[in-house]
Amino acid sequence: MRTLYFDCFSGISGDMVIGALIDAGADPLQMEEELKKLNIDEEYTLSWGKVVKNGITSTKFDVILTSKSERPQEHSHSHGHEHSHSHETEHNHSHEPHNHHGSRTYKQIVEAINEANLNESVKNMSLAIFKKIGEAEGHIHGLPLDKVHFHEVGAVDSIIDIIGAAILIDQLGIESVQSSA
Secondary structure, three states: OOEEEEOOEOEOOHHHHHHHHHHOOOOHHHHHHHHOOOOOOOOEEEEEEEEEEOOEEEEEEEEEEOOOOOOOHHHOOOOOEEEOOOOOEEEEEEEOOOOOOOOEEHHHHHHHHHHOOOOHHHHHHHHHHHHHHHHHHHHHHOOOHHHOEEOOOOOHHHHHHHHHHHHHHHHOOOOEEEEOO
16 A cells, blocks of 8 residues: 655645655656646635755745735736746746636535546545544534535645646545645
């Protein structure tokens, strides 16, 4: 059984998960192609590259909203690849919007996943993650799952992080995911 283990001694974020999966050998370009199958309304850029922090090399991954209404102009990136001359090499890829939304309901996220032409294991993993988060949100706010409205998790960067992680985990053939406390 191929097991993925996260040592989360100080927590972990979605972009850190994606970076770790890329470092483990997953193909971010294939993830990017799969993510295009989602009907995401916001304009965004995916960025990844090697960074060195405290002598340790890793991959930094970011989802950058490029909509002028959601991010200042200086955060916008051009199409194509961008290479810096420091210890960091980044790849930036832009995607066009239909309109702009900052949050979504659990039902909207489930519909977007189900409508996308993703493989079944990626769909099932993504749906399971969102259900777990939705149940926790519902518990906190005293709402049934179908009434949960995501704000942070409903934002495009969180959706990309969660579904992107599912795509990369599937790509690597991971059968079990475990983590430290």
